[in-house]
Amino acid sequence: MTTRLRQDISLYMTLVRSRVRSQAQYRGSFLLLTFVTFLGMATELVALIFLLDTFGDIAGWDIGEIALLYGLAGVAFGISEMIGAGFDMFRDMIRQGELDQLLLRPAGVFTQVMAADFQLRRFSRIGQALVALVLALRWTSIDWTPEKMLYLPLVIASGAVMFLAVFVLGATLCFWTVESVEVINTLTNGGSEMTSYPMSIYHDLMQRFFTFVIPLLFVSYIPALYLLDRPEASDWPRWIPLMPPVAAAGLAGVAYVLWGIGVRHYRSAGS
Amino acid sequence: MRLYLEIVRRAFSRQLTYRAATLAGMTTNCFFGILRSYVFMAAYTGRVDARGWALDDALTYVWVGQALIMPVFMWGWWDIALIIRSGDVATYLSKPFDFYGYWLSQDTGRAICHTMTRGVPTMLTGLILFDVFLPRTVTTAVAFAISVVLAVWISFGLRYLVNISAFWLLDYRGPGILLMFATSFFSGLLVPLVFWPDWARQVAEALPFSGMIQVPADVYLGMLTGDALLGALAFQLAWAVGLMVVGRRLTSLAITRVVVQGG
Numbered sequence: 294m295t296t297r298l299r300q301d302i303s304l305y306m307t308l309v310r311s312r313v314r315s316q317a318q319y320r321g322s323f324l325l326l327t328f329v330t331f332l333g334m335a336t337e338l339v340a341l342i343f344l345l346d347t348f349g350d351i352a353g354w355d356i357g358e359i360a361l362l363y364g365l366a367g368v369a370f371g372i373s374e375m376i377g378a379g380f381d382m383f384r385d386m387i388r389q390g391e392l393d394q395l396l397l398r399p400a401g402v403f404t405q406v407m408a409a410d411f412q413l414r415r416f417s418r419i420g421q422a423l424v425a426l427v428l429a430l431r432w433t434s435i436d437w438t439p440e441k442m443l444y445l446p447l448v449i450a451s452g453a454v455m456f457l458a459v460f461v462l463g464a465t466l467c468f469w470t471v472e473s474v475e476v477i478n479t480l481t482n483g484g485s486e487m488t489s490y491p492m493s494i495y496h497d498l499m500q501r502f503f504t505f506v507i508p509l510l511f512v513s514y515i516p517a518l519y520l521l522d523r524p525e526a527s528d529w530p531r532w533i534p535l536m537p538p539v540a541a542a543g544l545a546g547v548a549y550v551l552w553g554i555g556v557r558h559y560r561s562a563g564s
Numbered sequence: 565m566r567l568y569l570e571i572v573r574r575a576f577s578r579q580l581t582y583r584a585a586t587l588a589g590m591t592t593n594c595f596f597g598i599l600r601s602y603v604f605m606a607a608y609t610g611r612v613d614a615r616g617w618a619l620d621d622a623l624t625y626v627w628v629g630q631a632l633i634m635p636v637f638m639w640g641w642w643d644i645a646l647i648i649r650s651g652d653v654a655t656y657l658s659k660p661f662d663f664y665g666y667w668l669s670q671d672t673g674r675a676i677c678h679t680m681t682r683g684v685p686t687m688l689t690g691l692i693l694f695d696v697f698l699p700r701t702v703t704t705a706v707a708f709a710i711s712v713v714l715a716v717w718i719s720f721g722l723r724y725l726v727n728i729s730a731f732w733l734l735d736y737r738g739p740g741i742l743l744m745f746a747t748s749f750f751s752g753l754l755v756p757l758v759f760w761p762d763w764a765r766q767v768a769e770a771l772p773f774s775g776m777i778q779v780p781a782d783v784y785l786g787m788l789t790g791d792a793l794l795g796a797l798a799f800q801l802a803w804a805v806g807l808m809v810v811g812r813r814l815t816s817l818a819i820t821r822v823v824v825q826g827g
Contacts, residue, residue: 322735329738333745340754344607347614347759352606475588483595490599494606
């Protein structure tokens with residue numbers, strides 16, 4: 294198992310390196326696109342500031358606290374997109390018969406697909422979300438403890454794994470149908486927007502779905518409640534803040550198993 | 565004119581064939597509509613009014629915005645840039661129709677189709693799920709229809725400029741990405757301009773982007789009457805025509821270049 298994992302990681306790195314090398318050929322264009330994307334993404338945060346400036350708070354969360362949710366969700370989503378955007382465009386790979394080529398190669402399909410759309414300019418999204426996170430940490434008065442210091446990176450990693458798992462689930466669906474996988478895509482882009490606000494504002498059914506089916510509430514809402522010591526978190530059992538990595542591992546496991554079933558089920562169109 | 569109407573008709577039918585994409589895209593528009601509705605419902609807790617808007621105004625605004633995304637085609641459209649890159653543009657230029665007129669007709673047909681297949685169903689979803697209202701008077705409804713047409717033409721004018729930048733720039737994606745972000749921000753799609761601080765709002769209201777979402781939505785909500793309504797439509801018309809003039813001017817410039825390069 295460990296040797297295979299090591300092989301997979303080194304394969305992924307090799308694939309990514311070659312993609313980075315090809316993108317680095319157009320340095321000017323790359324820098325411009327990254328900068329433009331960063332600038333554009335920044336408008337999202339400005340819009341959020343405008344909204345909170347007018348309303349003061351949303352469900353009792355002020356701009357600093359909302360920015361914390363936004364930053365946690367954004368960094369996690371940005372990292373997942375950076376690592377595994379290949380799953381996001383998997384539908385086109387199936388349509389164009391590229392998957393058949395991958396299957397013929399003596400390497401893991403999962404790893405090959407994951408690295409298929411590595412784009413350096415996605416750093417801009419992570420960067421923009423980090424800016425939001427830094428601002429949030431300045432605007433809120435978090436009572437820092439050693440646990441919380443360790444907690445922050447753990448939560449971001451868990452969130453990234455969670456979003457990556459959703460990307461994989463969406464791609465897995467393509468083995469059976471390439472129609473309307475957009476429903477899952479909604480959960481990635483829409484999910485990062487959704488988790489930028491406190492989960493408590495949504496309809497009961499939505500809250501339940503994003504707790505028990507696709508547990509996105511562990512991406513930002515639960516961690517933020519814990520970091521901010523909000524009253525909602527005061528009577529929690531001790532294990533609740535530790536749920537994000539558990540939920541992420543669970544969802545990732547499910548996604549990986551289903552992916553394996555999908556690969557075995559796949560029959561090419563033969564064209 | 566008959567030729568251009570035919571182009572509109574054909575673009576319409578071509579768009580109509582993308583059934584699966586329609587359903588998929590609807591999901592996204594509606595999901596975001598639902599999210600933003602809940603955000604406003606939470607924001608309005610304990611207040612009946614924000615800058616003169618009630619909650620049902622804000623909710624209706626959200627859904628009008630989501631319904632307009634596809635008709636005004638906010639996200640990426642590179643058809644012209646691609647034919648410029650491939651050199652096929654020469655074939656188009658040598659055909660006996662007006663280049664700009666051809667593409668504008670094409671886009672109008674697409675927009676009519678998107679209004680029916682994406683705009684109307686999205687709006688219906690909002691009406692069913694949330695406290696969203698229909699236009700309150702016949703005048704409002706008619707003015708809104710005109711405003712949407714103008715919104716599409718403003719959007720086309722901007723997208724056209726970004727596309728023909730491919731005549732001069734090696735990488736047209738930069739201006740394109742910039743346009744996408746500027747549109748979603750300055751049009752008021754992310755946050756209605758009415759909730760912006762005054763200084764920023766004044767800037768945004770002068771830019772063409774506000775004519776793509778904010779103005780049609782204001783018309784729909786019945787925020788504008790009489791002279792203010794005519795003023796808003798005139799504002800949209802001015803931008804639509806202005807962008808068209810600039811677009812055509814730049815096209816002729818580019819064509820002389822294409823000829824110089826030997827086609």
